[in-house]
Amino acid sequence: MSSTKTAPLLEIRNVSKFFGSVIALQDVSCFVRAGEVTCLLGDNGAGKSTLIKVLSGVHKASEGEYLFDGERQSFDSPREALEMGIATVYQDLAMIPLMSVWRNFFLGSEPTKGWGPFKQFDSKLAKETTKDEMAKMGIDIRDPDQTVGTLSGGERQSVAIARAVHFGAKVLILDEPTAALGVKQAGVVLKYILQAKSKGIGVIFITHNPQHAYPVGDHFVILRRGQVYGDFSKEEIPLEQLVQMMAGGADLEVLKHELEEAAQEGGADAEVYAETADEIQSELVDMGETSEEQGES
């Protein structure tokens, strides 16, 4: 990668979000450049969902700046963000299962022909465009008339991504697109993330799975307890270290101690506790070794 980077396409600076006394996000900063993939990683409760909602225009940040193309923005609704080219694909809210692929693809942005009261939904154009656009993304759709309910989870996410790209998204925010998918299906979705990236779209990829994030990401932001725990470019961090940061080596240590104490106290499950503690111990050793190796190389 060149050393002279372009300016970020979308950036948030020191964003905080409060819900009453609850601090959901504090001082979070991240950015994405055109043609790059920024991965937001975090375990459950890390603040990923809140951050997505701030990015996609559902929530307004309580503090901090939201910059798009270098200009400050404040969105009142996701629709406003969408009109600027910031498209969000939600994990399970992306598609309507009972509707056909082409009806889903154009839902809310239907092409029309004719005029006045005879203006109608141009279904022929919609079907052809759907098939073409999917083909451009490398998705070979069988029959645009089939309902989305008959597609696999990976295919649904792919249709949603293809739709966002077709409607001119400049930034694509993907909310756990691979979470509920099998290995192969997740691979398919990752491929479309790279396709979108190669079209010059800035992709924000939210996930809790570093194995999925690492192959496609250019930049990794790790969230924990509503704060940025780490912010690395790909050259700065090997996969193993990313995994370890995600899993939280310190947390595992605490868990191991708790289990060992429980095992010593005895009881019916003592053996299970002891075994689990051993497993965690060996995992911690593995992590330590691999990250050291990476550090040496």
Next chain:
Amino acid sequence: MVSEAESPPSAAPPDADERVRKVSLLSRLLARPEFGAGLGAVLVWIFFAVIAYDNNFASWATFAAIMNRAAPLGILAVAVALLMIGGEFDLSIGSILGFAGMTIMVLVFPEANGGFGWGIWPAILAALVLALAIGAFNGALVVATKLPSFIITLATLFIFRGLTIALTRMLTNRTQLGDLDEASGFGLADTLFASEIHFMGATFRVSILWWFGMAALATWILLRSRQGNWIFGTGGDANAARNVGVPVNRVKIALFMGTAFAAFLVATIQAVQFTGSDTLRGFGLEFQAIIAVVVGGTLLTGGFGSAIGASFGALIFAMVQQGIIITGVDGDWFQVFVGVVLVIAVIFNNFVRQKASQR
């Protein structure tokens, strides 16, 4: 001989996809929401044609009677189908029907007897405006409170039935008003809403044309317009639809105005046809309309269905009614038949839909 008759595989069109099976016409028909109801209508007709053979069920005159009976319910069912595809219920249409009918009657009724002495057309226009306002009120209340429309329209069912009874009695001291044919402008209204068409020896009412017109319009909206796509999206998953920019609230309010319009239309047709109305008109029609829609293959949970199916549902309802009358079975048994037909139809529809989705 066989090898010559069969075309070689290479003759397939170049863009054919090997993963798409040629699905037979039958299974493509099965996937359509109205197919189950269409087949059901044929089966019910055959059933009565055999049972009531001696009573001439299978005759042109009986067919006309069935169609005349189905038309008002069909008009309502078509509008209710759109609403239910959009994911909402309207239990208040029977009350709106009664309210609209009595609005026309009270406005036309002589001033001396507590009415307003209007001509029939201003009265019909006023009833239309009021019905649409009630529909918009239903929709706005559902959208604003986010409560189930079942509850909201159950409330407006009572409110508008009560208002109809109370206001009519307060103004005219009656519960039934007649003599609409004495109002100025009745001739044109009679031609438009209540004329009879004699066709091949049987008498059909013009309301059948209103029904077909509504069904055609609703089908065009559903399948050919942007708004139709919005209706499917709103009923399929309102949140997902909102996320891609569908004006979900506007769609819902418009659909409630649609059912209110259908109630107004039936109220006008019946008031003109019977030259009068009473405060209880339309009572229970909301349930008949929902039955027709569900029998017609529309999902109770929204997002799937058709106006044609709802029309077949109304037709089945009318056939059962007519069949029971014509066979001389005690009319008391009618509701039992309706309930049984409803259960069978829903089970049959589910079966057909599952078959269709498995392909």
